[in-house]
Structures are given as C-alpha cells and as structure tokens.
Amino acid sequence: MTKAKRGAVLPAAGKTRITIYLNDAILEAFRQRAEKEGKGYQTLINEALSASLAQSNAPVTIATLRQVLREELHAA
Secondary structure, three states: OOOOOOOOOOOOOOOOOOOOOOOHHHHHHHHHHHHHHOOOHHHHHHHHHHHHHHHOOOOOOHHHHHHHHHHHHHHO
C-alpha cells in the first residue's frame, strides 16, 4: 500500500478550488481559445472575470457575468 496522494502536492497560493457549472458552449469556447493561446482554459476564465471586475467596482451579477462571457465568446 502506498501513501501517495492525488492532486497537486502544494496548494496554489492565492487560489481556491471551487465547483462551478458553466454552459457546455462557453466551456468549449474557452478550451479552444486556451489551446490557440497556449494557456489553460481556467486561466482564461479567471482573466475574463478579472477584466470584468477591473471595468467596474460594481458587484458581479448574473447579468454582468453572462455579458462578459458573451463578449469573450464573440471575440473567440
């Protein structure tokens, strides 16, 4: 029996693992863009959310999040 552990050995500093449900089309668009840019799709999603927050200090609403995702999909 081994004492090996699954997953990352060290947690990423400043990041929290969560479960989130995204539309299949949105996730696929981010994955395709990530492959083209040579980045991880989660990194691109994080960048899109960060850019949205930088535009405004207003709280993120469902409508705002949908708009940001639509813009990112359109740009892809």
